[in-house]
Amino acid sequence: MEVRDNRAAIARALRRGLAAFAVAEPTPMVNWTQKHFYLSAESSYIEQRWDAWPFQRAIIASIGNDDIFEVDVMKSARVGYTKIILASIAYFAQHKKRNQVLWQPTDSARDEFVKTELEPMLRDVDVMHGIFPSRLSRHKDNTLLVKKFIGSMLHLRGGKSADNYRRLSVSVGYLDEFSSFDSNIDGEGDPGKLAAKRLEGATFPKLVIGSTPKIKGKCLMEKRTEGADALYEFHIRCPHCSEHHPITWGGKDEPHGFKWIDRDPETVRHLCPHCGTLQTQAEYLAAAEDGFWYASDGSTIDSCGTFRNRHGHIVGPHRRIAFHVWTAYSPMVSWQQIVKEFLEAYAKAQIGDDQELRTFWNTTLGRTWEGEVDKIELDDLKNRAEIESFALPGKDDNLVPRRCLLLLAGCDTQDNRLEVGVWGIGKGGELWTVDHHIIFGNPAEDEVWDSLAKYLFESRFQHECGQQMSIYASAIDSGGHHANAVYEFARKNRRRRVFAVRGRPFGEKAIKDGAGLVDIDWRGKRVKQGVVLWHVGTNLAKDLLHSRLQIETDGPGRVHLSNDLSDEWFRQFSGEVRESRRTAAGTKTLWTARRKRVEALDCAVYALWIEAHLNLARKTDAWWEALARKLEAIEPDDTKPPDPAPGPQPKARRDQVVTPKQPAKAATPDVPVAPRPRARVARSTYLRARR
Template sequence: MSLLQGVDPLQLTAVANSLRKGMAAWGAQEPKTLEWWARDNFYLSAESSYVEQHWTPWSFQRGLLALMSHDDVPCVSVKKSARVGYTKMLLAAIGYNAEHRRRNQCIWRPTDDDASSFVKADLDPMLRDVECMRSVFPAYLARHKDNTLDQKKFIGSLLRIKGGKAAKNYRDMSIDCGYMDELSAFDNDVEKEGAPDTLAFKRLEGATFPKFVCGSTPKQKGECLIDKRWVSADERFTYQVSCPQCHQRHALTWGGKDEAHGFKFDPENPADVFHMCPHCTYPLRQSEFLALADQGEWVNERGDLYWREVESDRWAFTTADGQIVPPPYHVAVHVWTAYSPMVAWTTVVREFLDAYAKLLEGDNTKMKAWVNTTQGVVWEGEVERTEAEELKNRAEPFSLRHIPRDCLLLLAGADTQDNRIELGVWGLGRGGQMWTIDHRVFFGNPAQQEVWDETEEFLRTQEYTHACGRPQRIFATAIDSGGHHTDAVYAFAHKLKALRVHAIKGASGTERSIDNGNTRVGYKWNGRSEKHGPILWHVGTNLAKDRFQARLEVVAPGPGYVHFSNQCSDEWFKQLAGEARATVRGRGGTATRWTPDRKRVEVKDCVTYAIWLEERLDLWSPRRAKWWDQLEAQVQPEDDLFTAVPPAVSDSRETTHPTRSVGEVADSRGTLPTSREEEALGSDRWSSRL
């Protein structure tokens, strides 16, 4: 006899349904990628879409969805225009990680109002219309503590929605997935606690598979957070299609009237627009592009790394010939309006022509909006820059580590990084004429004493031979104390004060001058406390870089001219030219400042500190004329002046240590100290190091 004999079948069905529902939290779904989860489940809601319907991702979106769900790529940055579906992809990722992967998540938007608007217009409609979400979000229609404007509690996970203005919104949470929408609209420094993307990423520490996705339309050059992430990424990708004629891949670019690729059109007939292939000048029409889009692939800047579908529903990073390689840690992608099948290229051109007409009238607001939201790149405004190739082309055939005839004094600037100390040596002559002399890298953790011992040995013992045959040593050094090793720099400067080693830091706020004041500091280093440590000198870095830029514009050798050795590496020149001075309009009005447009600019930093030294030492005061005469006399090929030493520079502004007057010997024992060789700036190892 059956145990269930006589039991009402309706009751059995109810019990089975209850058991099924109760056990659902322990169920494991068949693995599925974000793309196919979205194809099967995602829905375009009426509140946030032109057309209410099930969603099919566009060609370029497939790779982005694969990146957003790839567990081995922790960081993804999307520099984009408007109208490419980024917010829709974020919504799909949120639903996927809540329903399919059960991972804790947080999304930040620039303000609390932005966060609330996102919930009302985008998130809540998605939770309502994507049916599978109801299985993990029982409170989707209820007024409940699990369903509020700042959090959604799912079965097995939690989603937080935060504004980006308050530092408290980056605390007290541990998440697996973090998203930032419109990152460039966030404050660059959140309540003086740091950059918003840095604060947000800290919330993922300890996650088994951390995923951090940032996206934004760009804004002003130098101040744009998404552009900074683009620059610092390990690899940068664009979506590329094959040319129908030459079959070589290329991305869609705007180009320009003086460039032999990109969009071409007649201003009188913007409907006749095409994209010219950079390889063979084939005129690609939008209809042809849309036909080729499904065969496109994501390719990095160098053209040697692909993000592609290697098998059905399996994506990987490969070489050009298909060999799978390990994924980068931080991947950045750029996509703009021209890729969208919903926007006609004619519309893109018409919007540009309208903005350009206003620009000719002196109104740049429409052009700025077009550059940011249609082209998806930063607005540079009034930008002053020097190109690396320009500097390299004016390099001269003289050897590094040898002092040319008119060079009379050696100054060094040093920069600390987490795994090295970099030191640039520059030569100075009358009137501010400058020469590249040396650039050294001392590898090691500045939190350990060993790397400081190597740097000290260099400053104490290194000699350079002047063209007259006389050895010369570094006269003074400035070392940056910013970063993670402030106390170590203070201790180093305090120990080597007799060698004129100065601890410096970029001035905050308004810069009054290159030499922007000082404070006395104490430090703790290697178990030792020093209450009366060195003076910390504040550097007006923008003003110092302005002076160097002005010298770069001097076209003939002589006072103010900067001489470069042709032994300097390509990387050295790129770092020297790695910043631009851009006009920034903020709440306090218009200001300009030098900002990096690449990840590494240590060479530029070192020369900036050397410029500060010449200001601190007051080298161009008329009262220094006799001192320069003495320096010049020491390198003349007559008498026995080669054995003399550079006179000390009187420093009336530094009252903590008595200094010698002009004409006195710097060191009664002879020439100033120097150091052993480490690594030349012209070497392959230097230019390719991590």
């Protein structure tokens, strides 16, 4: 008897010892979750064994497919995405024995995820108990930062710091609520790229990124899905015509999507885009079991994760795929409730509060929010570009139009270049694009500023009257890393009407929004009261530009765009929209960039500031006529406005630096220049006396 007991004990010990070397029979992730995964009471409507919904199965299968590197999911709330992530973590830890890392947008979001989602899953999924012996104890292998399983580890990080993307070598990475991450982590780049670096070298690397979207054009999740090889939507077959289509929100004037009668949510149906029949939610649920994912390239994915091309032939999967799914697909949410939420949010938006409508767009429809925004349309700009009226320098037919009487230059400062937009202006604020010039180089170097000086002060533009015009005034952006270089250039060239400016992004009261004196720390030498820094009301300037672009007839206010401008210039010029944004002072409607580069628009804004600074809107007809006569009569290289017409002077603002007005000489133009502070004059006099 004792011998048999010893043999049994030895056999058990051998089984336990050799278990670490055992290789489980390969099981697809869909089958594994169906058999093992469990919904915990803390994070589910119903505590039970998990039976994945039809639209979830292909997502699960794709995450478990070793031939797919990246799976992106742009989603709404209430579609079970968090459960998919938890099931994936359990599958790769227990079945695949792979090291993993999950990033949440912040450390606090990571902590909440671990406590409310991850730890209940590790407790309730029985198959995890065998690989996680420290789950019930306080142990260094069971913390908010790491879960150490037998054969693998799960790291848990916040996504704010670049340090949280270092010192990791894993096979599977997850980025949850990706739209809430910073777009540039500590200046080191996009969080998706930083995460992908941690997978390099893995035999079967896997990156899973998912989120509800946010603002259109700025949403990280939207940009991620746009970069996928294919974007899939879940299609069902219509019970009336057998054609397949996705469930869509549609719209009042769309021939598909949700439709209801007289603001009554109970009447909601889905209109088939093929046969025009109305489908109930019950009919959708009945057809969902046979649904499949369909991409714009014609490829499909069935519930088992099998890929087929547009001809129905089985093919290998794309390397990087994206899914879009929204609340209407969930059997846990009624279509009537979705419509009710929309009607309530829409009613508030009608009286000016669109926050709930935006939330509905993001969390129910799973779509980026654009709303009612002011924007400069790219195609409209290109269509209105003028071919015959004028051309840019370098063209044989380059002429500054007759009504263009003054040239203003706005300069944008970047780390590796300066960009100068030259705008011509005439009576009534009529504008022309005259030139756009780029000077490449580091603005910390003298050569770059020498090149700018040569361009601003020596460039000549042929006027239609036969004379040549020079640039009359320039405004240079001092934002960024080269403010002191801009201040020094403006100080040295203030008599040539060069102004240092900086945009005021919100809270501005005027386009010309005040000024202040700034010291210059130029290469170790401090120049006290060195230059005047002028503030630009950027939102108001863009509002003015947007309104002028609506003018379609020649004359006051018209904006003329040359057909010689590049496609990139048009993209930059139309790269911002005016939309609601939350600031420290509350919700504001501000112009917001939809792309990284908008230098062409910024240069135009600075030119409009010069227009306001020179007070051109208040000039009389006689002033403009005298300028035109003088332009026709003067020698080249000496274009100046005529003497001022008498009239009231605008009051100085409290934050502006002004000096008593000196009697104007006959040749002095009626254009304000940066005022000289009294303190600076006194200091100069004192220094001369000492010499």
